[in-house]
Amino acid sequence: MKKFIAIAAAAMVGAAAQAQETVVWWDFLGGGDGVRMKQMIADFNDAHAGEIVIDGTTLDWGVPFYTKVQTSVAVGEAPDIMTYHASRIPLAVDQGLLQELTPADFDAMGLGQDDFAPSIWDAVSADGKQYGVPIDTHPIVLYYNKDILGEAGLLTDDGLPVGLGSRAEFTATLQALKDNSDVTFPLGSVTADGNFMFRTIYSLMGQQDGELMTDGAFLVGDNATKLENALAVLQEWTNEGLQSTYTDYPATVALFTSGEAVMMINGVWEVPTMVDLEAEGNLFEWGAVELPVIFDHASTYSDSHVFAIPEGNDMSPEKRAAVLEVMSWISKNSLFWATAGHIPANNNITAMDAYKAMEPNATYSSLTANMIYDPKTPMAGVAGPIFDVMSTYFVPTLNGEMEPSEAVEEIIYELNDM
Template sequence: MNTIKTLLTGTALSLCALPALAQQEVVWWDFLAGGDGVRMKALIERFNEEHPDIQITGTTLEWGVPFYTKVRTSAAVGQGPDVMTYHLSRLPLGLEEGVLTKITDEDLETAGLSKDDFYDRAIDAASGPDGDLYAVPFDIHSIVLYYNKSFLEGSRFLDDQGNLTGIESLEDFEEALALAKENGSQAPVSYATGDDGGTYRVFFTLLRQQDGELITDGEPLAGDNLEKAVRAIEIMTKWTEEGWQPEQAEYEASVALFTSGKSAFHMNGVWEVPTMTDMAEEGTLGFEWGAVQVPTLMDTQTTWADSHAFAIPVQGDEEMSEEKRDAVMTVIGWMEENAISWADAGHIPAYLPVAESDEFQSMEPNATYSSLADTASYDPRSEVAGVASPVYDAAINIISPAIHGYLDPQQAAEQIKSSLTDVMD
């Protein structure tokens, strides 16, 4: 009996001495500030609470060039994160630099996902020329048209419910701008005319609505695309000449023109929806507002768009362990399933089960403009396009001066073609 007792006691002590199941740490990098950052940090905190076996250690780096430079250098020496946020517009450059790993169907299965779970345009933008997936789309974000109802009251541009209507062409939109100016709007349409992002997104939208291509088979503004670029710049220039848009407005100033009640319309990303919502709830907005997909001003319904996505960077010469990769894909799958919290920042979930859910379909104004996901125009597949790229440089150095009268639209389009050709050679 004593021998049996001793054996049982020894076994129990041995079991107690066994190490606990190893916890996987997932190192996470993002570039998300402001409201986006707050929401993402909340999601990370929730994930960590629900997954004691996997813990995300998150770091937020500076948006734009600093972030992508850090990714490139860290990937080369194997000092990067396990997972990171990534703009799909930067995917061609990421592939050229060799910093992204493929995400296989098996990886997606581990995450409880499949390619069919996402909008086609987002999956296309997340895929390389070989058809393989290199990122998992998290959202679709685009510019939308915000509007101040007070400048349009009693006109044909508001329906019986007070929703924007009757803008089906450039002529319609410019009629609305002229009316808003008559009704006291100081800047009938505000956007960041002195900022690279704001200027580029409006220009690219007008170009794509003419079925124009910025880069075709490696050639900038090939064929009649040059004339279409000229036309887009002419339109933006007219808005300045008519006193409809602000001169050299920085991003924050362009937003303030709308929120202070001086602009009837505002062209900006969906990410400013929380600003409008919060101010309206606080009673500091001072007017009724709405937001819709940018109307068809030219020939085709489309709008500039991009996606935040999740990507797994190269780690120098090292291969990620199977256990770590499973943990990373578990994180990505959970984020997609809980994307409704991200939609609260104005974004359209790229994950269809959330985008098509009753909860999202009742979220306004997101549900109203979510149709843009099916017609979105991502940046051209080029190493010189995308966030913080030479294309954005051309917007601030060439397009912005042109729309303020310092450069002829024809000359501006030719300079865009020349400058992009130079950096592609």
């Protein structure tokens, strides 16, 4: 009898050693990219059947998500893994919400610094430590209607819009569209949402080597002038009828997809919208390309989705190994994630022939060499206070109701007052 009990106990220990690990997952991914990530979770679970299973939950994007994370860490009910924005990492580290991912962790994942663009790797670091595994980078790009541009003689031999090299050239293209076509607007922009327009404005600052924050102070030296320059060109386009006025996000997409706006500045995450409409026969021939050079050189604002491990989890070695496998596998299988429009962060994916054949993704992916991220401060990032302060003044300025110089003066005062 004792021998039987001993054998049974040993069997139970062996079974426990082989037990499937459940990884509790939170994300904020809705829409097309949410559909794709759910598919990747299903693919991961199939590939790891009996070993690891992801138990995924999608929460509301933005402030609700980050508030939920903060509360869950405080009460010891955080998930094992979560998506995060790179721009929010400085605040999360300041709040004590994220675990460091050590060099040993990256070795276990088979990933490292050389697998990512320098700007992406830096975006998930703070104080010399890494706090996330980048999944992608998701910049804004210029969408364009090839049919209308072609009819107007405003496409290059490479099928790109004419005039991407300078402010004068691009403005001339917009003016030609206004003068010689029946479209409502040459360019559709989300001018009713200052938070969204931060992306375009910060890109134009970057084209002048402008900095939002220098040594802890906002818009010092000639950086205020560079912000004013960015606002001035966008206001000029609106005043001249070259850019949509007081347009919210859905209306901007509708203007472009209906052909009422020939071009549109929007995130790469709208690529699935265009692909689906085109497949249904409900869209013109279209493309997407890096933003035009309006000032000195190419520069585009971007952020990254990253995987992070929240604090407060006392993981067993087996659970941590499972979490690292989740991050590693999705990074190494992120070619499918590119169909959401995002540029995979893993260089090995963008170097694949299959990615190079993916359009328009392959065309705009070269902008990773010109990307800029938010300044590293707890006040920056998605739904952060910098966004809120600046957006208050962006909307009236872009729509011709406030002078750029006045807006910059108010922004400097409020940002430094924080």
